[in-house]
Amino acid sequence: MPSAxxxxxxxxxxxxxxxxxNPEAVAQLYTDDATVEDPVGGEVHIGxxxxxxxxxxxxxxxxxxxxxxxxxxxxxAAYLWALTMDLGEGAKVRIEILSVMSFDSDGNITAxxxxxxxxxxxxx
Numbered sequence: 001m002p003s004a005x006x007x008x009x010x011x012x013x014x015x016x017x018x019x020x021x022n023p024e025a026v027a028q029l030y031t032d033d034a035t036v037e038d039p040v041g042g043e044v045h046i047g048x049x050x051x052x053x054x055x056x057x058x059x060x061x062x063x064x065x066x067x068x069x070x071x072x073x074x075x076x077a078a079y080l081w082a083l084t085m086d087l088g089e090g091a092k093v094r095i096e097i098l099s100v101m102s103f104d105s106d107g108n109i110t111a112x113x114x115x116x117x118x119x120x121x122x123x124x
Contacts, residue, residue: 001074001075001105002075002103002104002105002106002107004072004073006103006107007072007075007076007077007101007103007107008070008072008077009107010029010101010103010107010108010109011067011070011072011077011079011101012067013029014026014029014101014109015065015067015081016065017029018055018059018063018065018083019063019064019065021059021062021063022059023052023055023056023059024052026051026055026059027048027051027052027055028048029108029109030048030051030108030109030110030112031048031104031108031109031110032047032048033046033047033110034046034047034048034051034108034109034110034111034112035110035111035112036050036051036054036111036112036113036114037112037113037114038054038058038112038113038114039114039115039116039117040113040114040115062085062086063083063084063085063086064083064084065081065082065083065084066081066082066084067079067080067081068080068081068082068096075102075103075104075105076100076101076102076103077099077100077101077103078098078099078100078101079098079099080096080097080098081096081097081099082094082095082096082097083095083097084124091123092123092124093121093122093123093124094121094122094124095116095120095121095122096116096120096122097114097115097116097120098114098115098116099112099113099114099115100112100113100115101113
């Protein structure tokens with residue numbers, strides 16, 4: 001089982017890479033057979049290649065991330081965070097997201113679910 005510190009390091013690295021807009025590096029944090037459901041109720045992306053495709057489509061805008069609260073227990077983490085994106089021409093949005101991740105013993109992400117919807121988006 002990964003340590004809570006290792007899980008927290010992976011979560012922080014994940015958010016750093018999301019804010020940098022680096023889909024290839026984000027996908028490398030996942031295991032080969034990992035799953036991503038973002039948002040929950042949407043398509044489930046299975047495997048690193050599908051996950052890379054997902055992140056390639058959603059990362060690219062100037063973005064900032066902020067952890068509001070993080071809990072790491074066992075082989076999982078749940079955290080509330082905010083993604084603020086600059087959409088250009090003065091348009092910005094902030095999305096508050098509750099994410100749940102599972103990890104293997106090496107701290108690689110095996111599954112991620114993101115809970116958010118239109119009610120969690122604020123125009124800035």
